[in-house]
Amino acid sequence: MFTPHTKHDVEVMLNSIGVGKIEDLFQEIPEQFRYPDLNLAPRLTEMETAGQLESIAAANATTKDLLSFLGAGAYDHYIPAAVDNLLQRGEFYTAYTPYQPEISQGTLQAIFEFQTLICKLTGMDVSNASHYDGATAAAEAVILAYGNFRNKRKKVLVSRAVNPQYRQVIRTYMQADSSLKIVGDEIETGIAPDMQKFIDQIDHDTALVIVQYPDFFGRIIDYTQLIETAHQFGALVAVAVNPTALGMLTPPGDIGADIAFGEGQPLGIPLSYGGPYLGFFAVKNALLRKLAGRLVGETTDVEGKLAYVLTLTAREQHIRREKASSNICSNQGLMTLAATIYMSLLGKHGLQQVANLCYQKAHYTADQLSGISGFSLVDETTPFFHEFVVKCDEPVEEVLEHLLQHNILGGYNLGHDYPELENHLMLAVTEKISREDIEYLSAVLQEENHG
Amino acid sequence: MAEPTIFDLSVAGRTGVTFPEPDVPETALPKGFLREKLQLPEMSELEVVRHFTSISQKNYAIDLGFYPLGSCTMKYNPKINEVVSRLPGFAATHPLQPIDTVQGNLFLMYSLQEMLKEIAGFAAVTLQPAAGAQGELVGTLIIHKYHQERGDHQRTRMLIPDSAHGTNPASSAMLGFEVVPLPSDERGNVDIAALKELCDDRLAGLMFTNPNTLGLFDENVCEVVDIVHKAGGLVYGDGANMNALLGVFRPGDVGIDILHFNLHKTFSTPHGGGGPGSGPVAVQQHLVDYLPDPIVGIIDEGDEETAPLYGFIHPEKSIGRIKSFYGHFGMHIRAYTYIAMLGQEGLRDVAEIAVLNANYLQEKLKDTFTLPYDRPCMHEFVLEGYWKDVPDIHALDIAKRLMDYDFHPPTNYFPLIVHEALMIEPTETETKETLDRFVDAMRKIAEEARTNPELLHNAPHNTPVRRADELKAAKDLVLCCYVGDDWPGVQE
Ligand SMILES: Cc1ncc(COP(=O)(O)O)c(C=O)c1O
Numbered sequence: 001m002f003t004p005h006t007k008h009d010v011e012v013m014l015n016s017i018g019v020g021k022i023e024d025l026f027q028e029i030p031e032q033f034r035y036p037d038l039n040l041a042p043r044l045t046e047m048e049t050a051g052q053l054e055s056i057a058a059a060n061a062t063t064k065d066l067l068s069f070l071g072a073g074a075y076d077h078y079i080p081a082a083v084d085n086l087l088q089r090g091e092f093y094t095a096y097t098p099y100q101p102e103i104s105q106g107t108l109q110a111i112f113e114f115q116t117l118i119c120k121l122t123g124m125d126v127s128n129a130s131h132y133d134g135a136t137a138a139a140e141a142v143i144l145a146y147g148n149f150r151n152k153r154k155k156v157l158v159s160r161a162v163n164p165q166y167r168q169v170i171r172t173y174m175q176a177d178s179s180l181k182i183v184g185d186e187i188e189t190g191i192a193p194d195m196q197k198f199i200d201q202i203d204h205d206t207a208l209v210i211v212q213y214p215d216f217f218g219r220i221i222d223y224t225q226l227i228e229t230a231h232q233f234g235a236l237v238a239v240a241v242n243p244t245a246l247g248m249l250t251p252p253g254d255i256g257a258d259i260a261f262g263e264g265q266p267l268g269i270p271l272s273y274g275g276p277y278l279g280f281f282a283v284k285n286a287l288l289r290k291l292a293g294r295l296v297g298e299t300t301d302v303e304g305k306l307a308y309v310l311t312l313t314a315r316e317q318h319i320r321r322e323k324a325s326s327n328i329c330s331n332q333g334l335m336t337l338a339a340t341i342y343m344s345l346l347g348k349h350g351l352q353q354v355a356n357l358c359y360q361k362a363h364y365t366a367d368q369l370s371g372i373s374g375f376s377l378v379d380e381t382t383p384f385f386h387e388f389v390v391k392c393d394e395p396v397e398e399v400l401e402h403l404l405q406h407n408i409l410g411g412y413n414l415g416h417d418y419p420e421l422e423n424h425l426m427l428a429v430t431e432k433i434s435r436e437d438i439e440y441l442s443a444v445l446q447e448e449n450h451g
Numbered sequence: 452m453a454e455p456t457i458f459d460l461s462v463a464g465r466t467g468v469t470f471p472e473p474d475v476p477e478t479a480l481p482k483g484f485l486r487e488k489l490q491l492p493e494m495s496e497l498e499v500v501r502h503f504t505s506i507s508q509k510n511y512a513i514d515l516g517f518y519p520l521g522s523c524t525m526k527y528n529p530k531i532n533e534v535v536s537r538l539p540g541f542a543a544t545h546p547l548q549p550i551d552t553v554q555g556n557l558f559l560m561y562s563l564q565e566m567l568k569e570i571a572g573f574a575a576v577t578l579q580p581a582a583g584a585q586g587e588l589v590g591t592l593i594i595h596k597y598h599q600e601r602g603d604h605q606r607t608r609m610l611i612p613d614s615a616h617g618t619n620p621a622s623s624a625m626l627g628f629e630v631v632p633l634p635s636d637e638r639g640n641v642d643i644a645a646l647k648e649l650c651d652d653r654l655a656g657l658m659f660t661n662p663n664t665l666g667l668f669d670e671n672v673c674e675v676v677d678i679v680h681k682a683g684g685l686v687y688g689d690g691a692n693m694n695a696l697l698g699v700f701r702p703g704d705v706g707i708d709i710l711h712f713n714l715h716k717t718f719s720t721p722h723g724g725g726g727p728g729s730g731p732v733a734v735q736q737h738l739v740d741y742l743p744d745p746i747v748g749i750i751d752e753g754d755e756e757t758a759p760l761y762g763f764i765h766p767e768k769s770i771g772r773i774k775s776f777y778g779h780f781g782m783h784i785r786a787y788t789y790i791a792m793l794g795q796e797g798l799r800d801v802a803e804i805a806v807l808n809a810n811y812l813q814e815k816l817k818d819t820f821t822l823p824y825d826r827p828c829m830h831e832f833v834l835e836g837y838w839k840d841v842p843d844i845h846a847l848d849i850a851k852r853l854m855d856y857d858f859h860p861p862t863n864y865f866p867l868i869v870h871e872a873l874m875i876e877p878t879e880t881e882t883k884e885t886l887d888r889f890v891d892a893m894r895k896i897a898e899e900a901r902t903n904p905e906l907l908h909n910a911p912h913n914t915p916v917r918r919a920d921e922l923k924a925a926k927d928l929v930l931c932c933y934v935g936d937d938w939p940g941v942q943e
Contacts, residue, residue, distance in 0.1 A: 001792055001793055001797050001800075002526070002527055002529065002719075002801075002879070002880050003800055003801065003804040003879045003880065004880065004881070004882045005804055005807075005882070005883065009882075009883045010807065012883070013807055013808075013811045013883060014807070016811060016814055016815070017807075017810045017811060017814045018814070019827075022803045022806070022807055024827075025803075025806050025807065025810055025827050026668075026699055026700075026806070027827070028667075028668045028670045028826075028827065029668055029699065029700045030672070030673060030705070033700055033701070033704050033705060034699065034700060035698070035699060035799070036572070036698075036700070036701050036704065037795075038569050038570060038698060038795040038798070039569055040566060040569060040570075040790070040794050040795050040798075041791065041794060042794050043791075043792060043793055043794030043795075043796055043797045044791050044792055044794075045792070046529075046531050046792065049531065049535075049788055049791050049792050050531060050534070050535060052791065053535040053538065053784070053787075053788060054535075054538060054540070056540075056555045056558060056559050057535075057538040057539075057540025057541050057555055058540055058555065059540075059554045059555030059558065060540050060541070060544050060552065060553050060554065060555040060556055061548075061552040061553075062539055062540055062543035062544050063543045063544065063545055064539055064543045066552070068545060070545045070547050070548065072547055073546075073547075073775060073776075074545060074546055074547070074775075074776070076543075076545065078470070080467070080468045080496075082467070082496055082499060082500055084537070085500075086500065086503045086504070086507075088533060089503075089504070089507045090512050090513070090514030090515070091507035091508060091510040091512045091514065091515065092507050092510065092512070092723070092724055093512075093528070093533075093721045093722075093723050093724070094512040094513035094514045094528050094721055094722070095510045095511065095512040095513075095722065095723075095724045096518070096520055096523055096525060096722045096724070096725070097722070097724070097725040097726075098724065098725065100511070100850070100854070100859070100860060101916065101919045102851065102854055102911050102914040102915070102916055102917060102918065102919070103509075103510065103511035103854055103859065103911075103914055103915070104509075104510055104511065104724075105454075105506065105509035105510070105915050105916055106506040106507045106508065106509040106510035106724075107510055107724035107725065109454065109456070109506045109509075110503070110506060110724075111725075112456070112930075112931075112932065113456055113457050113458075113932060115930055115931055116456070116458060116931040116932040116934065117457075117491065117492075119931050120489070120490040120491060120934065121489075121491070126930050126931075127930075127931075129725070130726070132581035132582065132585065132727075132774055133581070133774055133775045134775060135772075135774050135775040136581065136585070136773075136774050136775075143625070165772060165775050165776070166775075168771055168772040169771075169772055169773065169774060169775070171771060172592065172743070172770060172771035172772055172773055173588075173625070175592070175595075175596075175770070175771065176592070176595050176626040176627050177627055220481050220484050222483070222484070246486070246489075247489065248480065248484075248485060248486065249481075249484050249485065249486055250484055250485065250486045250487075251486055254486070263775070270537075270542040270543065270781075271542065271543060271544060271545050271546065272536075272541065272542050272544070272780050272781045273541065273544045273545070273546050273553065273556045273776070273777070273780040274546030274775060274776025274777050274778070274780055275546075275581070275727075275774075275775070275776055275777070275778055275779040275780050275781065275782075276581070276726075276727035276729075276779040276780075276781050276782060277775065288928075294725065295930060296930070297924040297925070297928055297929055297930050298924065298929035298930075299919050299920045299921065299923045299924035299927075299929075300919070300920055300923065301916040301917040301918060301919045301920070302909075302917045302918050302920075303917055305453060305916055305917070306453040306916075307916040307919040307920075308919075309919045309921050309924045311921065311924040311925050311928070311930075312925055312928075316617075317584070317617035317618050317620075317621035318616075318617040318865070319617070320617075320621075321617045321620040321621060321630075322620035322621060322623065322624035322630040323624070324617065324621040324624075326621070326625070327584045327585075327587065327588060327618050327621035327622040327624075327625055328582075328584055329582065329583065329584045329616075329617070329618050330581075330582040330583065330584065330715065330722070330725060330726040330727070330728035331582075331725055331726040331727075332725075332726045332727050333722070333723040333724040333725030333726040333727070334721070334723030334724060334725075334726065334727060335723075335726070335727060337503075337723075337724065340457075341499065341503055343491055343492075344457045344467065344492055344494055344499045344502070344503075345467035345468050345494075345496060345499050346466070346467065346468055346491070347461070347465065347466050347467060347491050347492050347493040347494060348466075348489045348490070348491040348492075348493055349466040349469075349493065350466050350467065350468045350469070350470065351489065351491060352489065353469070353470045354470060356473070356480075357470055357471075357473055359478070359480070360473045360475050360477055360478060361473070361475055363475075363478035364475035364476060364478070367478075383481035383484065400549070404549065404552070409545065409548060409549075409552075412547055431470055431471075434474060435474040435475050438475070
C-alpha cells in the first residue's frame with residue numbers, strides 16, 4: 001500500500017543485489033519459522049478504513065455529546081484552532097529528535113521556547129524538554145532526589161492528596177529497591193488541609209517531599225511551612241502543579257520548591273482518552289546537573305549566527321548507557337510544541353482569563369450544589385481552584401448514573417481511590433462550562449433528590 | 452537572520468485569543484495565593500502563526516525528503532492517521548468516562564492488542580508504555596518480579612550485547628540490575644561462547660535486539676534463547692527493528708519471553724520531532740499476570756443479541772501502573788489504522804521491501820565504503836564513515852555533507868562497535884529513484900573527500916545554520932530565552 005515499487009523496480013534491484021527473489025534475503029531466518037500465517041483481517045483501502053474508524057469512534061459518547069465535569073488529572077479546555085493547524089505541519093510532526101541541529105532549528109527553537117515558558121510559569125530556573133506525563137515526571141523526581149543524596153537518604157514522603165496515579169507510578173518505578181521507603185500517603189496520615197501529620201514525618205532520612213498544588217482535590221494549600229521544615233532537614237521538595245492554575249497562583253518556585261513538575265495536558269492538548277499528554281519538569285539551578293531528559297541550549301554556528309542545540313547530553317542514555325540519569329529517549333516532542341503554541345497564543349492575558357474563568361465557574365457550581373439537599377461541600381473554608389469535592393447522601397454510583405441519563409458526566413467517584421471518601425464526588429469545571437450548564441446540573445441533581 | 456523568539460516578539464497588551472467574560476457571579480480570589488507577575492509572551496494570532504510556520508521551515512522532515520536514520524524507521528506517516536486520530540469521537544473522550552460510554556475506544560485498544568499479539572506471536576499485550584524505553588522498563592520490571600516471586604533473589608545480572616541501544620543498559624540499571632556487556636562475534640551475532648560463560652545462576656536475563664543494531668538477523672536466535680532459558684534467565688526482545696520482520700518472522704515463535712514494539716517506528720505513527728512514541732509490550736503465557744495494570748479485555752462475552760463488553764483487567768501479579776491512564780491512545784488509533792490498511796499481505800510487503808531497499812543500498816555502497824559485516828542485511832546496515840587514505844575525514848563530515856545534497860544523514864557513531872559508524876535505514880516507502888540519488892550523493896562525497904576535503908569539513912553550507920558550537924553551548928549554558936526585568940513584554 002505504501003511501497004512504491006513496480007515489478008520492474010524489484011527485478012532490477014534483485015538483480016543488482018544478485019539474488020533471484022526477495023525471500024532469498026531472509027535465508028538467515030530459520031526456515032521452519034519463516035512466513036508464518038497471520039490471522040488478521042484482510043487489508044482495507046483508505047476509504048474503507050476511514051469508514052471503519054468513523055464507526056468505531058461513533059460507538060463512544062464524548063465530552064461534546066455529554067456535559068462533562070470530569071477532571072482528576074485530565075481537563076477539557078478550549079484549544080484555539082491555530083494550535084492543531086500548526087502541529088499538522090509535516091516539517092514538525094514528521095521530523096525526528098533534533099540530533100542534527102543544522103536541519104532541526106525549528107524543533108530546537110520551539111523546545112527552547114517551551115523551556116522558557118515552563119520556567120516563567122513555574123518560577124523555576126531550568127526546564128527539560130519533557131517527560132511522558134505528569135505521573136512519570138513524579139517518578140523522575142523521586143529518582144533525581146535519591147540520586148542527589150547518593151542513595152544515602154532512604155525516604156520519600158508523598159502526600160495522600162497527590163494524584164493517586166502519580167503515587168502508583170512512583171511505586172512501580174521504585175519497586176526493585178526494597179531499601180527505599182515511599183511513605184506519607186497512608187490513610188492514617190490523612191488528607192487534612194493543615195498537613196500537620198504529614199509534616200511531622202519529615203526527618204533527616206527524607207530525600208524528597210512531594211505535594212500537589214492545587215492538590216488532587218483541587219484545594220489550594222499553603223505549603224510555606226512544609227517547605228521550610230523540609231529544607232531544615234535538608235530534604236528536597238517537589239511540587240506537582242496544574243499549569244492552568246498558575247495563570248492565577250503564586251508559582252512553586254516563589255515558595256521555595258526545588259522541583260516543579262506536572263501534567264501539561266491542560267495546555268492545548270486534547271483529552272484523547274488519556275494520551276499522549278505531556279510531563280513537564282523544572283528545577284532550581286542547584287539541581288541542573290541532576291536533571292534527566294533532553295535539554296536545548298543556545299550557541300552560535302561557525303559564522304557566529306545564533307543556533308540551538310541539544311546540550312549536556314552526557315547525562316543521557318545514548319552517551320552514558322547504564323550510568324545515565326534516566327532511560328528516557330523519545331519524549332513528548334510534539335506535545336511540547338502544542339503547549340508552546342497554546343501558551344504563545346493565550347499569552348499572559350489569555351492564561352489569566354482561563355484561570356479566572358475556571359475559578360469563577362467552579363465556585364459558582366460549588367455554590368449551587370451546596371444548596372441542594374443530599375449534597376454538601378466537604379470543606380467550606382480551604383480555597384480551591386477549579387475542582388472540588390461533594391459528599392452525597394446517596395451512593396455516588398446512583399448519582400452518576402442518574403446524571404448520565406441526563407447526558408451529564410457528573411465527575412469522579414473518589415471512593416475508587418480513597419476508601420475513606422466513599423460517596424464523595426469530585427467535579428472539575430473549566431472555561432467551557434456555561435452558567436446554563438451549571439444550572440442544568442443542579443436542576444438534574446435537585447430532581448435526583450426529589451425524584 | 453535568526454528568527455526572534457516568542458519573547459522577542461512579545462508586545463505588552465497583545466493577545467492571540469480572548470475568552471468570554473465570566474457569566475457567573477464573581478467569587479473573591481484566594482488572598483495570599485495570587486501571583487504578582489506572569490511573564491508570558493503577548494502576541495497576536497497572526498504573529499504566532501507566522502513565527503511557528505517560519506521556524507518549521509528550518510526543519511528537515513520525512514515529508515520533505517529522504518531520512519535514512521538508522522534504528523529510527525523514518526517511514527512515511529500516512530495522512531489518514533492524522534485524520535482519524537482527530538475524530539471528535541476519539542479525541543474528545545475523557546479517560547475516566549464510564550466504560551459503557553467508551554466502547555469504541557476500548558474495542559480499538561483490544562483489537563490492537565490482538566493484532567500485535569498475532570504479528571509477533573505472543574499471548575498478551577499491554578499498550579500502556581509511552582515509548583520504547585518505557586517498554587524496556589516494563590520488561591525489566593517483569594523480569595525482576597518474576598525472579599523475586601520464585602525466590603531467585605540472586606539473579607541480578609542482565610546481559611546486554613555490545614551493539615545494544617543505550618536505553619537497554621539504562622533501563623536495566625534503573626532497576627539495579629548489574630549490566631554485563633556481551634560481545635558480538637565476527638559475523639555480528641551474539642558470541643555464543645561468551646554467552647555460555649556468562650550464563651550462571653546470577654543470570655536474570657538477556658536484552659536481545661534482533662535484527663540487531665547492525666541490521667543483521669542473529670542466525671543463532673534459537674540457540675541463544677535456549678541457552679538463556681536453560682540457565683533460568685528470561686529473554687527480553689527489543690523490537691525496535693520489527694519493521695524487518697512483519698509477516699516474515701515472529702519473535703514469540705522461538706520463545707522470546709517479552710518484546711516491546713515501537714509504534715512510532717514500525718507502525719507509522721509520527722516521531723513528532725522527538726515524540727510522543729508508544730511502546731506496547733508483549734509477553735508469553737507465563738508472564739501474562741505480570742503485565743502493567745490495567746490492560747484492556749473483554750469483561751462480558753455477550754451473546755447473539757448483545758455485543759461483548761470491553762473493559763479493564765487487572766493482572767494478578769502486576770508490576771503496577773507504569774503511566775497515567777492507558778498509554779498513548781492517539782498513537783494506538785494510528786497504529787490500528789495502519790495495520791488495518793495492510794493486513795497480512797501488506798505487512799509482509801513492508802518487511803520485504805524494507806529489506807530489499809536496504810540490501811540494494813548496501814550493495815551499491817559497499818565498494819565505496821567499508822562494510823564491516825558483509826552479509827545480507829535486514830532493514831538497515833552499517834558502514835564505516837572513514838577511509839584510511841583520508842584520515843582526517845570522519846563520519847560526522849560525511850553526515851554533514853549529505854545535508855548539502857538535501858538528504859538527512861544516517862545515524863552516526865552508533866552502534867558503538869563499528870568504527871565511525873554510519874547506520875543507514877532506507878525504509879520501504881522510498882522509491883528506487885530516491886535510493887539511486889542517495890547512492891550518487893554518497894559516491895560524490897567519497898570523491899570530494901579526496902579532491903576537496905574542505906567541502907566536507909566545512910559542511911553543511913546551505914542549511915539554516917551551519918555547524919554549531921556544541922562545546923560553547925555546554926560551557927556557557929543558556930537554557931532559556933532572555934527575559935530580563937527590562938523586557939518590554941513584562942511592563943504592567
Ligand atoms: C534499538 C532501539 N531500542 C530502543 C529504543 C528506544 O525507543 P524510544 O525512543 O521509543 O524510547 C530505540 C530508539 O531509538 C532503538 O533504536
